Amino acid sequence: MELITNIEFGRMMNAAAQILKKNAQHINKLNVFPVPDGDTGTNMSLTMESGAQYERDSTETSIGALSTALSKGLLMGARGNSGVILSQIMRGFTRYVASFDNLDAVQFAGALKAGAESAYKSVMKPTEGTILTVIREAASAASDEAEESKDVIDVAHAAWEAASKALAKTPDLLPVLKEVGVVDSGGQGLVLVLQSWYEVLSGKTSQDDLQTPPDMAQFDEQTNEFDAQVSLDPKDIKYGYCTTILFEVGKGTTYDRKWNYDKYYDYLSNIGDSLLVIADDGLVKTHVHTEDPGAVLSEATHFGSIRSVKIDNMRDQQQAVIDRVAKQEAQANKKAVDTALITIASGHGLVELFKSMGVTEVITGGQTMNPSTKDILNAISSSGAKKAIIIPNNTNIFMAASQAAKLAKIPVEIIKSKTIQQGLTSLLGFNPEDDLKTNAANMADQLSTVKSAEVTKAVRDTSIDGRVIKKGEFIALVDGKIVANGKKIREVAVESVKKMLDEDSEIVTIIFGSQSNQKEAQQLAKAVSKLSRDLETEIHEGDQPLYPFLISVE
Secondary structure, three states, rough: OEHHHOHHHHHHHHHHHHHHHHHHHHHOOOOOOOOOOOHHHHHHHHHHHHHHHHHHOOOOOHHHHHHHHHHHHHHHHOHHHHHHHHHHHHHHHHHOOOOOOOOOOHHHHHHHHHHHHHHHOOOOOOOOOOOOHHHHHHHHHHHHHHHHHHHHHHHHHHHHHEEEEHHHHHHHHOOOHHHHOOOOOOHHHHHHHHHHHHHHHOOOOOOOOOOOOOHHOOOOOOOOHHHHHHOOHHHHHHOOOOEEEEEEEEEOOOOOOOOOHHHHHHHHHEEEEEEEEEEEEEEEEEEEEEOOHHHHHHHHHHEEEEEEEEEHHHHHHHHHHHHHHHHHHHHHOOOOOOEEEEEEOOOOOHHHHHHHHHOOOOEEEEEOOOOHHHHHHHHHHOOOOOOEEEEEOOOHHHHHHHHHHOOOOOOEEEEOOOHHHHHHHHHHOOOOOOOOHHHHHHHHHHHHHHHHEEEEEEOOOOOOOEEEEOOOOOOEEEOOEEEEEEEEEHHHHHHHHHHHOOOOOOEEEEEEEOOOOOHHHHHHHHHHHOOOHHHHHHHEEOOOOOOOEEEEEE
């Protein structure tokens, strides 16, 4: 084939969009460069699809005219650093072919070279071992082949082959890639684009799924793809906001400066990094990492009218990566247990308290947030245990727990704990050496050894059990019955303890919630101690919502 016509050109661009879409998630898994900046595969896929859509919508029949539509679509749809660089490669490519109706081998190679040059010029600090290296090597090989052959298929194959080899070498150029054992994500995306072009021109179709280069075969799908990012402290990110904007030059009510690429670029280079600025057909696409997105927007409005804005907090993204990896590692390191102890609670303090007493899994929920049957069943299934005990801590959860027990594939027992305090006390009856039925019986026996009080606020006026309660007053419930109410929380809480005390009472435990604090809990403990010299008091942070104090007497 000596010429690429408008037919092949359109097919090449659509094939590129399709292959990127199909392999976007795999490319995302390679995105380990230690600055979180979106998902490379997703960004490249959406960018290329935007360009292909503009090309499909064009009614022109020359490659030059189609390339203009393609370029605009890429500019409009460019997302993230990788997407913007891909659009810049294609910008150089399309500008080179803008005057051609068809492309021969030399022109095709020249377009690839123009794409490489455009990409390098667009990046403030070009880094080798990235997509830049891959496009440069591909363009060089294409030029060499075009000197030997007039066949555009040979040129396309040479570009793809050289790009694949350059991709395999990216870990030798970027240590962070070698550390994790992956190739550059943006480079991988570009190799796919060149692969799709060769397949369209040759009429051949290699296997549909992405092929990892041979020397990267040690990469395992189960490998934690975020290893390289975990070592990066969010506080060490110098410029925290990934800012992408598109504006139209010379338009809008804020326009008061003539467009000047160099002045705009220089201004942004002083307030950020990872800077890319693409200006084409009256539109300017900007990508920059900065501490002041507002300054970027303000500067842009002097030159024209803002069309779109996207701002991501990269420190939050990085923390999310760290949290996700920590969760993955916790799951991986979870020791297999014979009997899973599953409970329901809300508040980080309560979660830690239950786990310190041997609970396997704490489902977030409780009052006003009752977990579903599916939630409980999932906890049973994910435990990997041979049998399970559910500790609901709320009567409204009994039925869902019972349904989950019936559906579970392992034997399950339910301890009918009505309160958090009962749930905690029931754990004293668990012995990992005992069988399921024995443990369930012993844990159930513990429920009668504790009395529970919950202190909260009334949400409306009411009269109940001879008490007149006003909205906003504190109320105390002992085992489900209101026993005290008033405007002062400590007095109400102390009154609830009085109702629970008997001659056998020894320990009063106070768990303070998110609407209370350590100091208030200590003041309450001091007041409770005055009720009897024989009483011991314990204080725990529960961070539970709705209830400033959960109190138990044993």
